[in-house]
Amino acid sequence: MTYRTTIIAALLSATAITGSAFAADPIKIGVVTPLSGTYAGIGQQVRWGLDLAAKEVNAAGGIMGRPVELTYEDEEANPAVAVQKADKLFQVNKVDFLTGTVNSGSTLAVGQVAERAGKLIATTVSFADSITADKCSPNVFRVNARAGQQSSALAVWLSKEKPQAKVFYLGPDYEMGRSTVAAFKSSAEKVGANSTGEVFAPLDSKDYTQYFGQLRSARPQVLYTSVAGNDTVRLFTQLQEFGLLNNLTVVGASGTVTAQNLPAIGKAAEGFVTGVGYSAEIATPENKKFVDAFKAAYKTDPDLYGADSYGLIYAYKAAVEKAQSTDTDKVRAAFADLKWQTPQGEKTLRAGDHQAVQTMYVVRVNGGKFTIVGEVKGEDAIGPDTCTRF
Amino acid sequence: MTAAIEYFQFVLAPQILVGLVLGVAVILVALGLTIIFGLLDVINMSHGEFYALGAFVALALASLGLPFWLLLILVPLVMLPVGYVVERGLIQRVFHGGERHVTTLLLTFGLGLVMEDGFRLVFGPNPYKPEVPISGAIDIFGVFLPLYRLFLILGGAVVVAAVALVVYRTRLGAMVRAAAFDRNMAASLGVPVQHVYAGAFAFGVALAGLAGVMLAPIYSVFPTMGRDFILMAFTVVIVGGMGSIAGVVVAGLLLTQVQAISSLYISPVWSDPIVFGIMVVMLMVRPQGLFGRLGHG
Numbered sequence: 001m002t003y004r005t006t007i008i009a010a011l012l013s014a015t016a017i018t019g020s021a022f023a024a025d026p027i028k029i030g031v032v033t034p035l036s037g038t039y040a041g042i043g044q045q046v047r048w049g050l051d052l053a054a055k056e057v058n059a060a061g062g063i064m065g066r067p068v069e070l071t072y073e074d075e076e077a078n079p080a081v082a083v084q085k086a087d088k089l090f091q092v093n094k095v096d097f098l099t100g101t102v103n104s105g106s107t108l109a110v111g112q113v114a115e116r117a118g119k120l121i122a123t124t125v126s127f128a129d130s131i132t133a134d135k136c137s138p139n140v141f142r143v144n145a146r147a148g149q150q151s152s153a154l155a156v157w158l159s160k161e162k163p164q165a166k167v168f169y170l171g172p173d174y175e176m177g178r179s180t181v182a183a184f185k186s187s188a189e190k191v192g193a194n195s196t197g198e199v200f201a202p203l204d205s206k207d208y209t210q211y212f213g214q215l216r217s218a219r220p221q222v223l224y225t226s227v228a229g230n231d232t233v234r235l236f237t238q239l240q241e242f243g244l245l246n247n248l249t250v251v252g253a254s255g256t257v258t259a260q261n262l263p264a265i266g267k268a269a270e271g272f273v274t275g276v277g278y279s280a281e282i283a284t285p286e287n288k289k290f291v292d293a294f295k296a297a298y299k300t301d302p303d304l305y306g307a308d309s310y311g312l313i314y315a316y317k318a319a320v321e322k323a324q325s326t327d328t329d330k331v332r333a334a335f336a337d338l339k340w341q342t343p344q345g346e347k348t349l350r351a352g353d354h355q356a357v358q359t360m361y362v363v364r365v366n367g368g369k370f371t372i373v374g375e376v377k378g379e380d381a382i383g384p385d386t387c388t389r390f
Numbered sequence: 391m392t393a394a395i396e397y398f399q400f401v402l403a404p405q406i407l408v409g410l411v412l413g414v415a416v417i418l419v420a421l422g423l424t425i426i427f428g429l430l431d432v433i434n435m436s437h438g439e440f441y442a443l444g445a446f447v448a449l450a451l452a453s454l455g456l457p458f459w460l461l462l463i464l465v466p467l468v469m470l471p472v473g474y475v476v477e478r479g480l481i482q483r484v485f486h487g488g489e490r491h492v493t494t495l496l497l498t499f500g501l502g503l504v505m506e507d508g509f510r511l512v513f514g515p516n517p518y519k520p521e522v523p524i525s526g527a528i529d530i531f532g533v534f535l536p537l538y539r540l541f542l543i544l545g546g547a548v549v550v551a552a553v554a555l556v557v558y559r560t561r562l563g564a565m566v567r568a569a570a571f572d573r574n575m576a577a578s579l580g581v582p583v584q585h586v587y588a589g590a591f592a593f594g595v596a597l598a599g600l601a602g603v604m605l606a607p608i609y610s611v612f613p614t615m616g617r618d619f620i621l622m623a624f625t626v627v628i629v630g631g632m633g634s635i636a637g638v639v640v641a642g643l644l645l646t647q648v649q650a651i652s653s654l655y656i657s658p659v660w661s662d663p664i665v666f667g668i669m670v671v672m673l674m675v676r677p678q679g680l681f682g683r684l685g686h687g
Contacts, residue, residue, distance in 0.1 A: 036506075037614055040515030173659050201658055206609050206618045209408040210653050213401040230517045233610050237519055241536045241608075243527060264519040264610060 024062070026069035027326060029054075029316070030089030032082050032110060033100030035074040038204050038229045041260040042102050042125060042305050047072065048298050049124070049309030050099070056293075063317045064324070071095060075106055077203075082106035083113055090117040096326040097121070099312055102305075104128035104176040111140040118328055120335075122316070124309040127226075127253060128179040132355035136387035139328075141335060141354040143315055143347065144308040145277030147176070147226075148383045150254050151184035153275030153360035153376040158222065159191035162249060168220035169198035170211065170235070172227050177203075180226035180253045188224070196220050201227070208235045212242055226253035233264045240268040249273070257365060258303040272365045275381075278304040278344045279363050279370050290343035302343075311342030315349070348378070353387035401654065403533045409650025410643070411539045414546035415605050417642035420623035421553060421635070422597035428633020429570045429590045432481060432494040436502035437623070438616030439509075440595045444469060444602025445611045446509055449518055458523040458603075465603045466596040473595030476501070477588040502616065509613035517612040538607060545604060553597070554635050566590055570633070622646075625669045631679025640680055 031050060034043040054068045062068060071093050073085035082101055089095045090113065098114060098121040101107040107126040114121045115137060122141040123131065129148050131140060158165060167188055171177030177200055185195055197218040199211050215223070227235050236257075239245050245268065254276040257269050280291050280301040290310065294302040302310070316331075318340045323330035336351035347358045360381040362374030419441055426434045434440075447468055448461045456464065480501065484493040524537045557563040568576040569586045577583045601619075609618065626645060630637025645668065649661040672679065 036510065036515070040510070040613070041517075044515055173657075199658070202662070204618075205658075207408070207412050210405065210412070210650050211658065212408070213405045213654055216404070217397075217401050230610065230612050233517045233519055237610070238608070241522065241527075241538070243534060243536075260516055264517045266519060 024066045026067045027063050027097075027320070028069050028071060028093065028095040029313075030086070030093060030095035030098040031070055031072045031100035032075045032085045032089065032098065032106070033072065034077040034102050035072065037077045038231060039077040039102050041229060042255070042258075043074075043100070045258075045260060045303050045306035046100055046102065046124060046309045048294065049302065049306035049311075050313060052294060052297055053310045053313035057313055057317055063320050068313065072100075075101060075103070077103045077106070079103060079105040079109040083109050086110040086113045086121075087117075090114070090119055095119070097316060097331075099124060099309070101126060103174075104131060104179070105174055107131055107140070108135055108175065111137040114139040120328055120331060122312055124312050125255075125305050126176065127255065128175045129183055130175065130179060132353045133386045134388075136353050136389050138332065138354075138390040141349060141356075143312045143349070143356045144304065145254065145358060145360060145381075146355060147180040147183040147253065148187075149277065149358075149360055149381040150275040151180070151187040152381045152383065153362055153374070154184065154251055154273065155187035155191050155193075155275075156376055157273065157275070157362040157374050158188060158193060158251065162222055163192060165193050165222045165249075166196045166218075166220045167193045167222045167224055168196050168215055168218045170208075170215070170223065170225045170227070171198070171200050172203045172205075172231065173200035174203055176228075177226050181224070184224050184226075184253075193222070203231070205231060206234065208238050209242060212238075212244060215244065220248070222249045222251060224251050225256055228253070228255040229261065232256050233261050236265045236268040236272075254304055258305070259301045259370075260303060262365070262368065266368075269365045269368075273362065273373070275360055275362050275376075276304055277358055277360060278302075278307040279361055279372055280307075281363070281370055281372050282344055282361070284345065286341065286345070287343045307343050311340075311344075311347065314342065315340050315347075350382070350385060352385035355382070355385075357382045399532045402651075403531075404535075405650050405654055406647065407533060407535055407539075409647045411542055411608075412650065413643045413646035414543050415601070415608075416619055416622050416626055416646055417550065417638055418546055418601035418604060419598060419619040420626040420630075420638045420642055421550065422594035422601070423623050424627045424630070424633055424635065424638050425553075425557075425597070426591055426594035427627060429566060430477075430481070430485075430587055431490065432485070432498070432591075433491065434591075434594070435495055435499040436505060436616075437498075437594075437598055438618070438620035439502040439505035440469070440473070440598040440616075441602045441605075441619065442509060442611075442613070442616040443472070443505065444599025445606040445615065446513060446602075447599065448603040448606060449513075449520065449611050452520060458520075458607075461603050462600070466600045469596040469599035470592045473592030474588050476595070477591035478584075481591065482584075482588075506613055506616060513613065515613060517610045519610045520607050522607045542604060542608070549597075549600065550635070550639055557635060622665070625665055627679075628669055629672045629679055631681035634679065634681035637679055637681035 033046045058067045075082035101110050101123050102125045104126040107123040120139050124144050127147045129146050132142050169181045171181040251273045257272050319331050319334040323334035338349045347356045357378040359378050360376045361372050363370045364373045423437045444465050448465050522538045527536045565581045569583050626641045630641030645665050653661050
């Protein structure tokens with residue numbers, strides 16, 4: 001009898017022990033990202049970056065001993081869909097944290113969902129300045145460089161290479177496009193460039209040739225564009241087809257030409273210049289290690305989206321370990337002025353507006369590859385904190 | 391005066407030409423749609439995906455080393471049996487129910503979703519950009535036009551003419567029109583209605599495939615490309631008169647010119663509301679469209 005009870009007790013305690021070791025609930029991170037549509041290629045990089053970081057973190061014992069679990073939903077680059085999917089992840093899947101939104105409109109909309117649900121989100125992709133400026137939210141963080149950071153880096157390059165240039169602007173007609181064009185226009189005009197006109201084309205435009213009339217009559221030396229994804233492929237090849245690339249320097253947002261659409265654009269991308277927060281060419285041992293691991297897993301180079309998404313998991317890990325909790329208020333406090341290591345070096349999450357401060361690079365497409373042609377310090381590119389909500 | 395000439399040469403004329411190319415592209419996609427609608431009375435919601443399928447088939451065949459010019463013939467030939475099988479295997483199953491419009495619309499809509507996901511599984515989400523088969527450009531009185539776009543305008547005209555010739559001037563076309571006008575009468579006169587229906591659907595799908603091959607070098611190839619022209623194509627079919635070939639041509643050219651010219655003066659964002667507004671007005675004033683149905687009048 002006693003023998004039996006001892007065995008049962010032993011068995012029970014054994015299950016209790018193994019139970020606690022395995023039953024460490026996973027930390028659930030929801031990912032609402034475009035897996036279809038014009039931004040599907042961007043969503044793919046986001047997914048790869050997050051998956052790789054989660055795999056590494058889990059192999060090294062997780063976050064506070066708890067494994068990271070990622071749950072994906074397709075936002076179709078559509079804010080209305082993103083809101084539904086985010087609601088589902090918060091209410092049904094009970095995720096602790098949410099990321100992945102690409103479309104800036106989606107990030108703003110999902111930020112409001114997060115406020116209602118009392119959870120935190122971070123974007124690793126969206127460019128629109130407003131997300132961490134006039135439309136900032138205490139529940140929204142951005143770990144990638146925003147439009148303002150990209151354009152101030154690019155404007156520095158422009159003033160050196162093409163002083164007093166006549167610039168024409170072409171952006172996609174939504175939050176990100178208008179914000180990137182406005183940001184670059186003000187940075188460029190500050191360093192002496194002349195604006196000769198601007199046009200906003202709907203997202204997913206099939207034919208940009210209908211805007212070439214306006215472009216041609218403005219006779220610019222420099223074209224700034226912030227279209228992204230498949231839209232860039234069409235814009236650039238159509239520019240080339242119509243012979244408009246001769247004597248025209250094309251510059252643009254970080255997301256305009258990336259490793260994902262560069263092969264499809266081909267020669268038309270030659271000479272394109274952008275200000276960017278990440279390049280696979282960054283020559284540091286940390287980045288080399290990251291690029292090698294990424295290439296081994298997915299047979300392609302990481303782009304800024306992949307790298308920034310990868311870095312986010314480590315930011316969240318650092319914040320949760322600092323807070324010793326996944327509680328919203330505690331993690332928010334831990335994120336304030338958090339410094340953490342990413343493939344592109346150390347980043348700081350500015351407490352005042354939840355925007356990451358980081359070194360910015362100017363890169364140019366040469367022979368079908370990006371090469372770094374300039375570098376701007378994080379503090380010089382970040383710009384003032386204009387968030388007044390918290 | 392010179393300012394006016396320069397404006398015409400540099401701004402207006404290129405815009406009209408660009409609109410013409412877009413018009414031909416829309417007409418190519420809408421042509422198959424209107425034939426399927428006019429004859430089968432089926433609203434083919436998966437038409438855009440058949441257009442994409444044509445482009446992907448061309449992409450796959452081109453990677454085997456086949457030249458573009460051969461693909462122009464080969465791809466429609468590949469699409470014919472696909473369309474035939476879809477009509478006999480899927481559409482015929484729901485075609486004879488009471489709610490034909492609803493069931494066929496839902497069926498083709500679902501088919502389109504499945505096809506789009508299929509493309510993504512097989513080819514991945516990233517775009518492909520086939521080489522433009524004719525490089526270079528010409529200068530027509532100072533107006534710049536890439537040669538391939540010129541080819542598209544001429545080639546599109548040839549395709550439209552050939553389709554019209556088949557439908558209105560051949561015995562086959564007469565059978566098709568007869569079956570569209572009165573299915574029972576045509577059947578009792580010995581027209582193999584079942585095969586005519588499946589054949590017409592296959593023909594429409596083959597035209598969508600041909601449009602895919604011809605437009606791929608300009609608009610690139612990716613899984614969701616089927617959504618590109620489909621709304622515009624539906625609008626053209628409605629404005630032109632459902633099932634009318636002449637209607638598609640006239641409405642296609644008209645609406646794209648409205649889009650091209652208006653985007654010079656007002657924000658391009660308004661070009662879609664204007665075009666759909668024309669469609670709404672058309673439905674209110676003249677619901678049968680500019681021209682009558684296939685086989686009627």
